Amino acid sequence: MLSEQAKQEILASLKKYHDKRSAVMDAVRIAQKENGGHVVKRDMEEIAEILEMQPVEVNAAAAFYTMYRIDKPVGRHHIQVCRNISCSLMGAEHIIKHLERSLGIKTGETTTDHRITLSTVECLGSCGTAPMMQVNDEYYENLTEAKIDELLKKMA
Ligand code: FES
Numbered sequence: 001m002l003s004e005q006a007k008q009e010i011l012a013s014l015k016k017y018h019d020k021r022s023a024v025m026d027a028v029r030i031a032q033k034e035n036g037g038h039v040v041k042r043d044m045e046e047i048a049e050i051l052e053m054q055p056v057e058v059n060a061a062a063a064f065y066t067m068y069r070i071d072k073p074v075g076r077h078h079i080q081v082c083r084n085i086s087c088s089l090m091g092a093e094h095i096i097k098h099l100e101r102s103l104g105i106k107t108g109e110t111t112t113d114h115r116i117t118l119s120t121v122e123c124l125g126s127c128g129t130a131p132m133m134q135v136n137d138e139y140y141e142n143l144t145e146a147k148i149d150e151l152l153k154k155m156a
Helices: 004-017 019-032 039-052 055-064 085-089 091-105 145-155
Strands: 075-082 116-121 131-133 138-140
Touching: 004 019, 004 039, 004 145, 019 039, 019 055, 039 055, 085 091, 091 116, 091 145
Parallel strands: 075 116
Antiparallel strands: 075 131, 131 138
8 A cells, every 4th residue: 555655756746747647657666666676556556546547557557667566576685687788798698697696596586585686677778888787776887796796795
């Protein structure tokens, strides 16, 4: 259930758009952030009510983008490695394998202590600094094994 604060944030975001429906991505982002990194069906139903949409339309919009996680809780740190063309050419697969080995999980999984979730995503718009990944809201670029080891140490 969305908090009163989340509902107010969604209502405030409406000012940016001519049409209420255009705020759907903002609304899902707000709901996901409030819920610790994933959005649940119940919240999408509330968003639909606020934006005067059908719940299935909110679900379809959220399901289209990899930055939204529907009904899949994530760890405190959500690592999303880009595996699109530039990053692939610059070694994304190697980076992903290194992360899987270091964390002891496969892509799409969360560590047993719920600390870290590892995902792969399509282009994050930082192709010039490939290979790269996003952890929560931060970008990490020009990745090497050493940089990843350093980052994982900080997350421990
Ligand atoms: S291909 Fe990885 S950021 Fe664009």
